[in-house]
Amino acid sequence: MTQTPASATDTGGTAVVSNDRGLSSPTWTAIPPVLRVSAALGWRFLVVVASLYVIGVVLGRLASLVVPLAIALLLAALLAPAVGFLLSRRFPRGLATVVVLVGGLAALGGLLTFVVTTFVNGVPELAAQLVRSVDAVSGWLVNGPLHLSDSQLREFADRFVKTLRDNPSGITSSAITTAATVGEILVEMVLVLFALAFFLYDGPRIWQFLIRVVPAGPRRRVDVAGRRSLAALVSYVRATGAVAVVDALGIGVGLAVLGVPLAVPLAAVVFIGAFVPIFGAVVAGGVAVLIALVANGPVTAAIVLVIVIAVNQLESHVLQPFLLGRAVKLHPLAVVLAIASGLLVAGIAGALLAVPLLAVLNSAIRSLRSEADEHVAPADVHTSEPEESGPDEPGLDTEADTETRSR
Template sequence: MSRLGRTGARARQVWAALRHNPYVERVEQARRRNEDDLAPLEPPPIDPPEPEEIPEPEPEPRSDGIPNGLRIAAGWAWRTLITAAAVIAILYLADMLAVVVIPLLISLLLAAMLQPMVAMLVRWHVPRSLAAAVVLVAGLGTVAAVLTYVINQFIEGVPKLVENVQEGVQTIQTWAKEGPLHLEQKQIDDFFKQLTESLNAWLAPDPSSAAETTAVTLGVAMNILTGLFLVLFVTFFFMRDGRKIWTFLVKMLPANAFEPMMRAGNSSWRTLVSFVRATILVAVIDAVGIGAGLVLLDVPLAIPLAALVFLSAFVPIVGATVSGAVAVLVALVGDDWITALIVLGLVLAVQQLEGNVLQPLLMGRAVSIHPLAVVLAVSAGMVLGSIIGALIAVPIVAVVNAGVRQLRARPLPVEESPPPGSVST
């Protein structure tokens, strides 16, 4: 190693010793503190001023002395009266246009029942118009075939029922003579003669009003034919252009209401389809169960009674009660009280199965309506529209309930008003 190299190494050793010298370290620390003290001080951050709370304006004192609670009650009262008046006006117009409104509502039920089959044919690349026509014709053919079979069974079963009724009347007469009453034959004959005359007087038409009765009958027949034509016509277009019709109607509303109302309409339609499907399935199960029991018990008019059970199932609670009572009465008149008790037990068992298993399982949450609401809706529909009103009351309540729930889940957007003093361009 050269002399210059040895001198450099020695210098590096000396510098390292100086760096680790505690006195040199203290001098360096003091120098750093002096530099920090001489550095310019940064101003502390200034917090933004808190916004001043604007006091709410105090309500001006009323000079008329009416309590605030009474004002609120009066506001609710007149709003309720206006709403009730609007509902009454709508019902009055619906009653005036019953020939159009009732077929329209029935067409909605039929479209909800047949629309899934139309959608299936459309998925198979069948034109929508042809699919709607095929489904409608097939549905008409099925209904005509079932009605023909039921009517034939009714015609065949009436003679046997009349024979059983005559035997029952003869049994009552024998019991009245030989039983604890000990009536004479003349008294029994007079009683049945008066009963027959009363029935004939009640059923026989009044000759003085024959022309009026004929006119009323013709008017009813024309209304029925018009209603049937409208039902077929409207059902076809509901199945073919249902979504287009609803979109056209919703477009008449304000722009901000279009999307919420479309969602509400879709939810209501799904609810109606679910209701009709579940009701048909429940009606089929009720009719098959009760009808099979009536056939096994050899009750007269078993098939027509099963058809009555099927049709009455579309009126919840009330329909099942009425059809069950008719079945028990026919069993009592046609056979004996033991058969009637067995039929009563069968009807109660099927109704319990429907109410506790079928309805909750098939209806589900889509059409979950409280039983009290169902009874009130059916009662109101019966008062306002007789049998047709009772038939369509529960579907209307289910559809309105689904639509309102959808709107409450996503309320209508509120249009923002421009700030005061702004100029619109």
């Protein structure tokens, strides 16, 4: 049986295409190449978008489980070097995990207790200053360019009180929702502690168990990429923690020198906000400026604003590039888009986890695309001491180095 050629020309001169069964189709060549390529890219793009959507829906349904596990992983990346340090001093792994976990919880509990106590003690002073500020604003509204009357101000206040009085059901439902949220948070905190303990104690074996689902062929490359990603996560958490400490000290000392009330709680807010790059610093600095405006007036608020801008510039141009290094270097636009997407998809938790996830994906993809990492053994990747240069960049591994290690 003679096979029909792949392409031919009919008697009328029309180009046709024949498949291996001898069936010619002039329609295929009639489609412009641009349209064929666009259609091929289009349906693949739709498949990728649909897959991401399904993954997003599943993760959204399991948010109460996924978010605590992600936070536990971030804390494990922060505390794992301490566990490694104790192991190098011949501590048993179980004892090292308990010491680090208990020590971390004690430090965190002491810090929260100090912040809450300071905040509670400073609230009366702030409330009194707020009353004085409201009186000053009311006087400006009456005697200033607006020339509002006392009756108009009282009418506005009465409307506000009436709104609160007429919506008791909404206030009650909000209180119930808040109570339920507090219960969920407590349960999730227990899950975070439980997962954190096992990540610190049994992290390597958990990773080896997970890597077994990968086919044997690419398993080594995936193992190396995963270790690179963990190194990037450790580097990110370390650097972000150091930046948060510097931000909190800089702004907190400035607030204390200027005599702004609640300087310590505001410094704690700045510390927490620093874990959400760009947006967190702006929001925390805005809160500090607002309280300075209410408590000490516009001049002090302007000085606080200058301090916040100076600290943010120090963070953006010195601390972030120096501490994060090239291993997890991300473009500012990518950071902004990641935080905005995380905020839209999962709220505050999404904004907190978006940049670490982006850093992990960036490191994994670069490792999988790196020719140098093809010859790197997983045991040679040190997750606790990430390298300053990433895969496919000068200074990571030369071919001679990787060949020597593979031997």
